[in-house]
Amino acid sequence: MTASTKFPRTNDELFELSKGEILRFPATFDEFWEVMEAAEYRVDYFNQEIIASMSYESEPHSNLTTELLHLLKTIFPKSNPDFKVHNSNRPICIPACEHAVFNPDGSVVAQPAKLFEYRPGMNAELTPVLLFEVLSKNTRVYDFGDKLPCYKKIPGLRHILFLETERPEVLLFERLEETDQWLETHFNSLADQFTVEQTVIRLRDIYGTG
Numbered sequence: 001m002t003a004s005t006k007f008p009r010t011n012d013e014l015f016e017l018s019k020g021e022i023l024r025f026p027a028t029f030d031e032f033w034e035v036m037e038a039a040e041y042r043v044d045y046f047n048q049e050i051i052a053s054m055s056y057e058s059e060p061h062s063n064l065t066t067e068l069l070h071l072l073k074t075i076f077p078k079s080n081p082d083f084k085v086h087n088s089n090r091p092i093c094i095p096a097c098e099h100a101v102f103n104p105d106g107s108v109v110a111q112p113a114k115l116f117e118y119r120p121g122m123n124a125e126l127t128p129v130l131l132f133e134v135l136s137k138n139t140r141v142y143d144f145g146d147k148l149p150c151y152k153k154i155p156g157l158r159h160i161l162f163l164e165t166e167r168p169e170v171l172l173f174e175r176l177e178e179t180d181q182w183l184e185t186h187f188n189s190l191a192d193q194f195t196v197e198q199t200v201i202r203l204r205d206i207y208g209t210g
Contacts, residue, residue, distance in 0.1 A: 002126075003013060004126040006025075006031070006043075007025055007027070007031075007035050007039070007050065007052075008025055008039070008052075009028050009035075009038055009039050010038045010039075010041075012039050012043050012205075013042050013140070014039075014040075014052055019107075020138065021053065021138055022051060022053045022138055022139065023051075023052045023053075024049045024051050024052075025050045026048060026049055026050065027045070028048070029045065031050065031099075031101065032045040032050050032110055033047070033048055033103065033118045033119075033122055035052075035133060036101075038069065038089070038124065039052070040120070041053065042049065042088070042103050044091075044102045044103060045099075045100060045101040046097070046100040046101075046102070046146055046150070047098060047100065047146075048098075048101075051142070051146075052113060053138070053139065056158055058136070058165070060166070061136060061165055063132050063208060064093075064134050064163050064165060064206065065087070065105050065134055067103060067157065067205070067206050067207070067208050068106060068132060068163070069085060069087060069106050069204065070160075071164050071201055071205055072085050072108055072130070072196075073085050074199075075196055075197050075199045075201075076111075077089060077106050078171050078178070081111060082110065082111055083108050083109065083110060083111060083129065084106070084108070084109050084111055084113070084205060085106070085108050085109075086106065086107045086108075086109060086125070086127065086200055087105075087106055088104065088105045088106065090103070090104050090107060090109075090124075090125060091124040091125065092104060092107060092124060092126075092128055092131065092150070093116035093124035093125065093126055094150050094153060095116070095126075096150075096153040096154070096155075097149070097150035098152050099116075100150045101105070101124055102147055102150065102151075104128075104131040104132060104142055104147075105132055105133050105134045106131070106132045106154065107128045107130060107131050107132070108128065108129050108130040109125045109127055109128050109129070110127040110128070110129050110156060111123065114126045114127045115125070115196075123181065127156055128154060128156075129157060129158050129167040130157070130159040130160075130161070130169055131157065131159070131160050131191070132150055132160070132161035132162070132163065133147065133160075133161070133162050133163070134163045134165060135145070135162055135163060135164055135165060136165060138182055143162065144162075148160065152173070152182055154198070157175065158173065158174065158182070159173070159175075159196060160172070160173040160182075163174075163206065164172070167192050167205075168189070168203045168204075168206075168207045169186075169187065169188045169190070170186075170187045170188075170190065170192075170194070170203060171185075171186055171187075172184070172185045172194055173185065190202070190203050190204040190207065191203070191204070196202065
């Protein structure tokens with residue numbers, strides 16, 4: 001039985017099984033890449049499981065992702081050859097976390113690219129310096145329980161951002177170069193701000209209120 005027949009391929013098929021919740025399927029690493037290529041929905045891989053979620057994106061989720069990606073592109077413009085900004089369609093591979101493969105909502109990746117290559121034309125990034133996730137009711141436990149511990153194992157990663165959708169609230173994890181530990185800072189006011197690559201980002205800028 002091939003991956004294309006063993007796992008759902010369309011959003012409709014996935015919804016029938018999941019009713020909108022995240023689903024986990026025991027799978028091999030090879031099966032994961034087959035499903036990633038064939039499925040309409042987003043898939044991750046961790047702990048010998050394919051983790052599947054609907055590709056539907058709510059309007060608040062889309063707005064936050066768009067705003068933050070726009071801000072990051074001003075901090076890391078195309079004219080800067082050292083970094084590239086990616087959206088949620090670009091997977092990140094984490095060899096130090098059982099070769100987990102996740103699709104963050106956005107990332108900034110150091111250049112020149114270092115890639116995990118499954119086969120020609122199918123690969124994942126290895127050198128993100130910043131990752132962000134927009135939280136939702138269905139993904140919160142997964143984002144903090146599985147993704148965050150793995151993200152912290154990525155060498156060279158400096159910033160991890162979690163954004164709430166229902167209110168202005170950001171949780172920032174910053175790697176401290178001196179100790180290689182992570183500093184966690186919580187922001188919940190539109191007047192709050194933090195710094196990425198010596199550039200100030202205000203919550204007001206992310207949440208689009210002027």
